[in-house]
Amino acid sequence: PDDTAYALPKKGSGTQEIATTMAFVRLLKDLLRSKDFGHRIVPIIPDEARTFGMDAYFPSAKIYNPNGQHYTSVDRELLLAYKESPQGQIVHVGINEAGALAAFTAAGTSYATHGEPLIPIYLFYSMFGFQRTGDAQWAAGDQMARGFIMGATAGRTTLTGEGLQHADGHSHLLAATNPATVSYDPAYGYEIAHIMRSGLERMYGGNHEDPNVMYYITLYNEPMVMPAEPENVDVDGIVRGIHRISVGEGEGPRAQLFASGVGLPWALEAQQLLKNDWGVIADVWSVTSWTELRRDGLAADEHNFLHPEEEPRTAYLTQKLQGAEGPVVAVSDFMHAVQDQIRPWVPQRFATLGADGFGFSDTRAAARRFFKIDGPSIVVRTLQSLAEDGVVDRSLAAQAIQKYSLHDVNAGTSGNAGGES
Incomplete structure (x- = not known):
């Protein structure tokens, strides 16, 4: 299929503020309209x-029910009300992760069991995936689904205020x-588009x-x-796991x-802080897949x-x-x-920052300060690494800790300080 089926952002068209969940939902809406495979x-x-904005599919794709809709839905007065139909495309199983994964396996193996290739796209809260249904996903792999x-609402700090229920800092492991x-753990809409295009070609392209x-x-x-997709974007890097942005x-x-x-965004903030406050020049790389880089290295x-x-x-990482x-x-x-998965193939000094431990139910910024993964924390760790290489004075890291109040878990400045969205 050509690029128009993927809602690729127009090159050079500026930027907007949007969550990647919504970027994906918009992309999927266009994929559903594809005459070739929608x-x-x-x-x-x-x-x-509705949490994911997928109610926009109800009027056109409709929810599959072999018996049709024989009830009056409570949301009937809404423009995007429930619509069930024997011709529906959407599998809406209710709060039932096991049933949803079973539906995914059935659709994902239809190319073999029925000779009809289907493309299941299973959207869920990331903590309700490999943690709750990991064995079923192993079975899906065994059946060559x-x-x-x-995995939406991913990450340890992005859905604060709900305790540990959505504090996913480990699903990629x-x-x-x-x-x-x-x-993949993409940051931008155009990365999602290229990753999905590559996935469709790999799984269904026959080559x-x-x-x-x-x-x-x-x-x-x-x-x-x-941001919009840059000119001459490194598509190969996006698909293989890393590109410099x-x-x-x-x-x-x-x-x-x-x-x-x-x-x-924390790395981009750190890039500015390093230059403006400490005279350090940093490049920023988007790592779309830590795991694929590791598998390539192995x-x-x-x-x-x-x-x-x-x-x-x-x-590949070493080459890059x-x-x-x-x-x-x-x-x-x-x-x-x-x-840490990629450590053996990084020729330079390598340090990691991560959200280990249980969740921290507060604002996003405070949670990131607690885990020391925000922009100022990246600055301090970078200065420490430069000092270990003998490039800057060791005192700079201590000065940065003081300047950014890293000992104060409530002093976080990065990210959206709101709770759920």
Whole structure:
């Protein structure tokens, strides 16, 4: 299919503030309209369609019910009221994660069991995925199911105020244990579009040696600046796991900041703070998949292990970092261990920041200060790494801790300070 089916942001059209969940829902709405394959898409909703804005699908795609709709819905006066039909596309199973995953497996294996390729797209709160139905997803992989698993309200700090129910800082680690799962943590709408395009081509294009996979893509309910797709964007990097989105300009000590998902704004904030307050020039990289970078590195290591007589193969991440100056600091809204997956293939000094431990029910900014993953925390860790390399004085890190009040968990400045959205 051509790009128009993917609602790719127009190049150079400016920016807007939007959550990646809404960016995905808009993209999916356009995919459903595709004349080529829109009728094969099976949206699966195990919980709250309106939370994700998926009620926009009700009037056109309709909810599947083999017996039609024989009740008067409580939302009948709304423009986007429930509409059930024997021809409906949406599988709306209620609060039933196990049933939704069963529907995903049935649709995802229909290409083999019925000779009818279907594209299940299962959207859920990320904590209700691999944590609650991980064994069922393993069974789906065993049955060679194909489709998209969209973990919304992802991350440890993005849905504050609900205790631990949505404090997901580990689903990417759980997903990494499933060999049939290809995991991504995108930050921008155009990244989601390219990842889904690649996934559709791999699973249904008929040209990939291993099409029997499921794509796990984490989404966020937190509005953030959503830039248009840049000219000459590194599509290969987006799909393989990393691309540089901002090159630091100026003279001074240099560093590399890695971030994924909702963590990218913190890295961009840190880039500005490092330059303005400490004279450090940093590049910012969007890591769309820590796990895929690790798998590529392991594949390179295995090739070198089995073919010592050949020219050593270099991991994709190592290739990307050739010529990149300074230490690397990696951050996300997930545990340190998610970022630590790529450590062996980073040739520079490598440090991680992550949200380990149970959730912290407060504002997003305070939670990020508590976990030390916000912009100022990235600055301090970068200064420490530069000091360890002998590039800056060790006293700078202590000065930065004092300047940004890092000892005060209520002094967070990064991110949306609101609660749920």
